[in-house]
Amino acid sequence: MLKHSLRCLVGLGAAGALVAASATPAVAAAEIEPYFQDTTLAVGSTKTNRLLLYADEPTTLNDVSVRYDYRSLTNKITIAPADGQECTAPEPGVLVCEERYGVSLSELPPLGSGIHRGVTQQVNMAATQDAQVGDSGDVVVSFQAAGGQRGSYTSQVRIGEGVDLAGGPFTTHSSKPGGKVSVPLAVSNAGKKTITGFVAVFDLSYSIRTRDRFSNCLYSDDHLISCEFDEEIPVGEGLSTTLNLELAKDTYAPTNQAGYAEFMTKADFEDLTRVREAVGSRAATAGNGPKLTLAEAPIRARQADQTDVGPGYDYTGWTIKVTGRNGTDLAAIGDALRGRAGAVVTATVGFRNNGPATLDKVNADWEAATHTVVELPPGTTAVGVPASCQLRAGTRTYQCASEMLLVAGKTYTVEFRLRIDRVIPNARGAVLVNAPCECPAGGSFEDDIKPANDRATIVVNAAQGGGGGQGSGGDSSGGGGGALPITGSPTGLIAGIGGLLLVAGVGVCVLARRRTSRFVA
Structure with a gap:
């Protein structure tokens, strides 16, 4: 099984452009491993999802058919085409869609990663009026392609409360390489129900570090990955705190370094990261210091699973203008x-x-x-x-x-x-x-x-x-071939690649779709 291929699973579907090389037909049939992210739905809201396909070599699949079996949630959810693909419903709770074009699996960054990925067309998932908070079931997503290639993945779907997290305003700061920066972390409740607990997932440039080690946050070396909060946010109110960041001494200057935080409900974060243990990914490290808190607020137990139904503005960000000169x-x-x-x-x-x-x-x-x-x-x-x-x-x-x-x-x-x-x-x-x-x-x-x-x-x-035919590198140094691999670089975290980072132990592209929506009109 290609467990290592599942370490970059989430957030890629909507990015689309995260491809390092054009796919070419494989000589032999590649082993394909599918993945379809877990989903929490609220009545009256729709989420888009798609099947991701992984392999350990480049390949192109032709005549691809994708089957969505959600009979365990019949009358509770609907799944419908989102990209205009041709689909049929052979029975209640089943949707079968034909891919209009072949699906190419191309190598993901970094070059030489050996992980190749392709995506199918999107589908819309929605909860019906008959769904009740607490309902749950499985969606079995399977595919088949010409040449006998096939596979399936079972995804969990649950019905939760719909809430709406909103991030604070973007701010601008300045520092020299090696300097310290304090930035605001602010979130508010733009919905109609109290939010009971949430998670901030960070997408920070490689040069942005932190020495704080809060017990409710996860880290990879000096990189902040995520923080989980138990605080509730009443309707129309907000919470905030200050993050103490610093720039690495090897930060290029002058330049601008960017950082973002996406806020999501605990249930949505669980959907994002549940697979991490199953694929044997390296876990991020929890801090051993005090908790990071967002102002004083009553804390109560999470009453029901919640999902963000207004994800268009659930993030905040910071630009750090790096002063001085530090070249390469x-x-x-x-x-x-x-x-x-x-x-x-x-x-x-x-x-x-x-x-x-x-x-x-x-x-x-x-x-x-x-x-x-x-x-x-x-x-x-x-x-x-x-x-x-x-x-x-x-x-x-x-x-x-x-x-x-x-x-x-x-x-x-x-x-x-x-x-x-x-x-x-x-x-x-x-x-x-x-x-x-x-x-x-x-x-x-x-x-x-x-x-x-x-x-x-x-x-x-x-x-x-x-003597023989094998040369020796007189002025060469460093390690092996393939595709300009990093020798001795940090593992588990390629910071900043559209959010390609380690989230709770899964090397995933979490914020790729956020980056795309920010910079594409």
């Missing part, structure tokens, strides 16, 4: 290889972020922070190329995309397997970091503080003493 030096890494004619050698090439600043280019366009061009030495042919690299038409050069987050002090390399067709003394190729790129969201990093080291060489010579 990306230094190219080449290699020195030896081998006989006909031998296959491995060139480990790429770059190192010499700092002092981390380069954080995470944004809604999912573009690389920089691009590296690798020119093959004469007399060689590439027989193994990283997935993140593409041959430039009519040349012997490959353009390689980096990650969006390049951490200061870390090395990023890929491996090219080169066949030596003929031995040419000191045959030289090149590695150029920060290479120009005609990319949809812009080119490469143009403000490198030491461009003199942006270029390195790949040198190929004859094997010494008639």
